[in-house]
Amino acid sequence: MRQKTLGLAASLLALTAGMASAESTVRFWYHFDNADNPMDELVSTFEEQNPEITVEAENIPWNSYYDNLYTSIIGGNAPDAAMVKMFAQPRLIEMGALEPIGDRIDSWEGKDDLQDNLLELTVAEDGSSYYLPVQYVVLYMYYRPDMFEELGLEVPQTCEEFREAANALTRDTDDDGQTDVYGFGFRGGKGGHDHWASFTLGREGADLTDNIESEAAVAGTQFVVDLFREDGVFPPSAPNDGFQETIGAFKAGKTAMTIHHIGSANGMVEALGDKVSAAPVPECGGGRWTAYGDESTAVMSSAEDKDAAWKWISFLSEAGNNALFNEATGQLPVTKTDRDEWSLHPKRFVEATAESLPFANLLPNRPETSDFVNTVWPVAMQRALTGEITAEEMNAEIAELYSE
Amino acid sequence: MMALGKRSLRRRLLTVDLPMALVLVFTLGPYLWMFVTSVTPESRLFTEGPSLVQATIDNYTRLFRTVGFGDNLLDSFIVAAGTVVVGLSLSVTAAYSFSRFSFRGKRVLMLQFLLINMFPLVLLILPLFVVMRILGLLDTHFALIIANSTIAIPFSVWMMVSYMNGIPRSLDEAAMTDGCTRLGALRRVVLPLCVPGIIATGIYIFITSWNEYLYALTLGGQDVRTITVAVQTLIGEYEVQWGLLTAGGIVGAMPATVLFLLVQKRLISGLTQGAVKG
Amino acid sequence: MTAQDHSATGPARAEAGTGRHKLGRRVLPYAMLSPAVIVTLAIVFFPMLQTAWMSLHEYVLFRPDDFTFIGFENFVTAFNDEVFWISLWHTIIWIGITIPAQVLLGLVTALLLNQEFPWRPVARALIIIPWALPSVVIALMWVWIYDSNYGVLNDFLLRLGLIEQAVPWLANPDTALGAIILTLTWQGFPFFAVMILAGLQSIPKSYYEAASLDGASTWQQFRYITLPGISGVLVTSVLLRTIWVANSFDVIFVMTGGGPGYATYTLPLYAFVKARTNLDFGYGSALAVLFTMLLMVIVLLYLRRTGKAVE
Numbered sequence: 003m004r005q006k007t008l009g010l011a012a013s014l015l016a017l018t019a020g021m022a023s024a025e026s027t028v029r030f031w032y033h034f035d036n037a038d039n040p041m042d043e044l045v046s047t048f049e050e051q052n053p054e055i056t057v058e059a060e061n062i063p064w065n066s067y068y069d070n071l072y073t074s075i076i077g078g079n080a081p082d083a084a085m086v087k088m089f090a091q092p093r094l095i096e097m098g099a100l101e102p103i104g105d106r107i108d109s110w111e112g113k114d115d116l117q118d119n120l121l122e123l124t125v126a127e128d129g130s131s132y133y134l135p136v137q138y139v140v141l142y143m144y145y146r147p148d149m150f151e152e153l154g155l156e157v158p159q160t161c162e163e164f165r166e167a168a169n170a171l172t173r174d175t176d177d178d179g180q181t182d183v184y185g186f187g188f189r190g191g192k193g194g195h196d197h198w199a200s201f202t203l204g205r206e207g208a209d210l211t212d213n214i215e216s217e218a219a220v221a222g223t224q225f226v227v228d229l230f231r232e233d234g235v236f237p238p239s240a241p242n243d244g245f246q247e248t249i250g251a252f253k254a255g256k257t258a259m260t261i262h263h264i265g266s267a268n269g270m271v272e273a274l275g276d277k278v279s280a281a282p283v284p285e286c287g288g289g290r291w292t293a294y295g296d297e298s299t300a301v302m303s304s305a306e307d308k309d310a311a312w313k314w315i316s317f318l319s320e321a322g323n324n325a326l327f328n329e330a331t332g333q334l335p336v337t338k339t340d341r342d343e344w345s346l347h348p349k350r351f352v353e354a355t356a357e358s359l360p361f362a363n364l365l366p367n368r369p370e371t372s373d374f375v376n377t378v379w380p381v382a383m384q385r386a387l388t389g390e391i392t393a394e395e396m397n398a399e400i401a402e403l404y405s406e
Numbered sequence: 407m408m409a410l411g412k413r414s415l416r417r418r419l420l421t422v423d424l425p426m427a428l429v430l431v432f433t434l435g436p437y438l439w440m441f442v443t444s445v446t447p448e449s450r451l452f453t454e455g456p457s458l459v460q461a462t463i464d465n466y467t468r469l470f471r472t473v474g475f476g477d478n479l480l481d482s483f484i485v486a487a488g489t490v491v492v493g494l495s496l497s498v499t500a501a502y503s504f505s506r507f508s509f510r511g512k513r514v515l516m517l518q519f520l521l522i523n524m525f526p527l528v529l530l531i532l533p534l535f536v537v538m539r540i541l542g543l544l545d546t547h548f549a550l551i552i553a554n555s556t557i558a559i560p561f562s563v564w565m566m567v568s569y570m571n572g573i574p575r576s577l578d579e580a581a582m583t584d585g586c587t588r589l590g591a592l593r594r595v596v597l598p599l600c601v602p603g604i605i606a607t608g609i610y611i612f613i614t615s616w617n618e619y620l621y622a623l624t625l626g627g628q629d630v631r632t633i634t635v636a637v638q639t640l641i642g643e644y645e646v647q648w649g650l651l652t653a654g655g656i657v658g659a660m661p662a663t664v665l666f667l668l669v670q671k672r673l674i675s676g677l678t679q680g681a682v683k684g
Numbered sequence: 685m686t687a688q689d690h691s692a693t694g695p696a697r698a699e700a701g702t703g704r705h706k707l708g709r710r711v712l713p714y715a716m717l718s719p720a721v722i723v724t725l726a727i728v729f730f731p732m733l734q735t736a737w738m739s740l741h742e743y744v745l746f747r748p749d750d751f752t753f754i755g756f757e758n759f760v761t762a763f764n765d766e767v768f769w770i771s772l773w774h775t776i777i778w779i780g781i782t783i784p785a786q787v788l789l790g791l792v793t794a795l796l797l798n799q800e801f802p803w804r805p806v807a808r809a810l811i812i813i814p815w816a817l818p819s820v821v822i823a824l825m826w827v828w829i830y831d832s833n834y835g836v837l838n839d840f841l842l843r844l845g846l847i848e849q850a851v852p853w854l855a856n857p858d859t860a861l862g863a864i865i866l867t868l869t870w871q872g873f874p875f876f877a878v879m880i881l882a883g884l885q886s887i888p889k890s891y892y893e894a895a896s897l898d899g900a901s902t903w904q905q906f907r908y909i910t911l912p913g914i915s916g917v918l919v920t921s922v923l924l925r926t927i928w929v930a931n932s933f934d935v936i937f938v939m940t941g942g943g944p945g946y947a948t949y950t951l952p953l954y955a956f957v958k959a960r961t962n963l964d965f966g967y968g969s970a971l972a973v974l975f976t977m978l979l980m981v982i983v984l985l986y987l988r989r990t991g992k993a994v995e
Contacts, residue, residue, distance in 0.1 A: 072746070429789070437817075528955065602885050606882040658818055
């Protein structure tokens, strides 16, 4: 109730303040993994600086976010600005829902402070800019420096070194005949395609949509299957493990390496202290591949007051505010200033992210990709890991999806 | 006498209490498991698994303090209670009409109500969204009450018809010959007799709209955010907030359960009191 | 009983009243119906017709200007669509198992709750908990229960020695649908328990007293007093519940999203995925229309067999 009253008071204030200048409201949609509603502070700071604008920020459930966004656009009640990802861009452009903001970005003083390449990554196929980056993550490898040191191992740079290290790290530490540390925490459940992709898609001659049945690509899948079935360096539950399980096992010391982004760094440090560090994923078959997680903001073409909407989204990507925003989401700020002063995550994780940026990729922007992520990959991977199908058959299933 | 009493007690324990306990274990097991999850500290959940060791109510305090679950409960309650009132009053009169009159188009009209419930909701959302936008009702309790009522009315009408058919027509006809009007007969004779039916139907409506998600998400918004939508925001892109989610589930199930506890006596009394018995 | 005596003559006398009375009698039923009918027509019927119209078009939401009439092409596509038949088959299994299971468990529970025992009020209130929980929470809870690492079900079965290693219930195509049906049964049986209980309450106790005086066995009492007494409620609630369960996909959607593969696709889920995820409203509408027609046929057959509900 308190929030609503505050909101009411704020809009009354805005109303009186707005007598002088034009007064407007910006409806903003976002989704956060952080349940504690951290957007309020940003909104009130913004409204203090811009008394003529009221921001209504609405937290939309992630799993219905895009459904709901599309419905509201078609239904004529779209928000004025929204948090958006690259995969939705072609659709939103086709719907005519996005406002080009290239000119605004060019004349915006915050532009130079944005980290290099981020604006190029978010540019649309037609060459215009519709997105303003607001946060990003890149996947890298977490490892246990203490275990590496104990066994005299180096951080693996290639898949071969990775396999050797993983085998060495898989140990029975208390001599009870049971393995209690596994080399790598593999995510075999939904969302684990990034792990598989790092071992597979970096290889020369492997491409998810074009030639996933090539020798190189099959070798990647075979590599993963062998690690589990031949070497036994993944925990036995690997085929079903999701995010929580892989991260939980690493924190509990049951695995010595795993792959994830900076979002889980603080939790790991809390559990393991200095005994956790990070490095880019190994190079496999002549190349590296890791996943890039993007998040931008956009002004919708239906916005009544586009200047106000732009003011709000550019506010979020300005130094300081962007740091506040990312402290809430646990991801990385897009501004150079905030990056240099970034203290939310220990430096080693920020560096691993930066080192991984050159070979970070988005999954191909195709409608089939959501099926790949949600059904085809998890099912095929689980069956391959349990030996129901071979690596060739798994890749053939993916090829079939993309050939439709 | 003593021996007989003992035997019947044992018999009761075996035929009633024991099976009842088994059904309740099946019913409550998952709920209790959920409770245990909700009081397990987040840090232990994925390392040790849910347990009562180091139990904490952190999730509950967070739920109300920072997530703002109290507001959501209030919104849900307004919507559900409003739907019960609108849904019941519209459907009781309709059901009386179906039960006591024969008229042209009766069969078609009754089937019409069924048809409404058969159509997958998801495809109705977009047109409904547009209608509500034009009427300026988006993000109001009223929009959700009306939308939920349409889900509830068909069911309520059919349910009430079958209850009312169980009440002898002779009773209201007698009342009418004694000088009551039709509506008087409905109010004085039929309604008191279908109290159990009305309560069961009311509970159904309450629970259905309490748990409704799709309409709440699309037609609600900043001002009206029901618990189903609030709970859904706990399922993030990268992580599910298990602790908060289960705490939300535990709290979310309370109102309907308490409500049922309060009204269940009425459900029992129903027909045993009043005219039929005499 | 005076009421009984009047029953034959009462209505006749009322009918034979004044003209005003006659008119009132003709208009009254419609007047009493109209609020409910108008609301449902406006909110559901109109959008439904619009959807039916969409099903005859090629209409993808993110190309709003491309709205071409294509006749029944969407329906032809559906009949040639393997996923349509898979979903249809799952829908049939899904309803065919879930509803009887819910009814049976609900009936047993209602009969138990109708007995006299000291903690009956508590039991009556607790029984509806599964039904009072939001579907989203239920679905996630059961995902959690079925989990092969932390799930309590595997843990329990392993301890009992019924299985040798943890079963990934939802990840295995052979067990996924069954696992979801169990969840839905759990969620839905309290509904039948409450409905049947209300029906049981309306059977006068004197019937049972008279029957036991006549020496009828418990089974005979159940067969000849209880069943006929609750048949009206049972017929209606089975009908309505079938429609409801057939249409509800939220639990499946959250638990498996239809997977693994198409192992847990049902028709409404398929329509949902097409319309809401792929934004293909033309095809999604066609699926919805087909589904509604199939359901309508089943409902009409059911009503013909049971006969009484519409009288």
